[in-house]
Amino acid sequence: MPTADGPHARLQPPGGPTVTRQVDLYGLSWSDRLHRLMAAYRLTQARLAAVIGLSAPMVSQLISGQRVKISNPAVYGRVVRLEELAGSPGVRAGDPAEIARVLADVTAATPTLTTVAGPAEPRRPGxxxxxxxxxxxxxxxxxxxxxxxxxxxxxxxxxxxxxxxxxxxxxxxx
Incomplete structure (x- = not known):
């Protein structure tokens, strides 16, 4: 839908500039990312909030585009870990025991995200x-x-x- 600036203006996704900023920062909107997790793990919004360590209102604000980002690196790390594990065979198959195990592991995790690379490879002489x-x-x-x-x-x-x-x-x- 064009904005008030005419038919050639930049189209805004549903949710407006906040969602555009989410996409710029993360590649997808929080609505897309969190809805994918809720579907993959068969979770309610409140249960997903508990697993990743956010309040239910905060998850709602992220999904609706009222908030741009998650500032807690551990919470973001849990989201990333859930995304990584969503493709595992047990989760994809909807195995309740495997889903429960993954959710328990992720809930208990205290991940740290860093931009520092791992140990450097040994240097060649010179x-x-x-x-x-x-x-x-x-x-x-x-x-x-x-x-x-x-x-x-x-x-x-x-x-x-x-x-x-x-x-x-x-x-x-x-």
Whole structure:
């Protein structure tokens, strides 16, 4: 349905800009995601709320587009875990015992979500030096120092700092 701005205006999904923001953040609206979980696990909205650790009114607000996101990483982690397990054979088949087991496991879970990668793979000899040389050849020291300051306390900051002080590489002008 076109908005008041005419037939060429951007179409808003049901729920308006809040739902659009949900889709932008998560790829799907909370209505779609949570309804899929309720169908897969044969749950009421209130029971789903209890499993993931939200109040029933909060789940209702997410579904109706009154709220954009879940700010608790553990709650979001439970939703993601339910989505992952929804495709398991027992859940897909509607096995009540398997569904009950999955729901109990997810309810008891205290997941943590992180953007930090797992343990790094061992480096090949000379790999770090090669990266430092490459970075040093890409940008002048001032740019490398600014980039390092943007990610303080990280391995990348250390690498950029090394590249900023490397004087054995032909540097770009600037």
């Amino acid at each position: 790999e770090r030096e090669q990266a430092v040389r490459h970075l040093a050849g890409l940008a002048p020291p001032t740019v490398l120092r600014l980039a390092a300051a943007a990610v303080p306390g990280t391995d990348l900051a250390a690498l950029l700092g090394e590249a900023a002080t490397a004087d054995w590489v032909a540097r770009p002008r600037g």
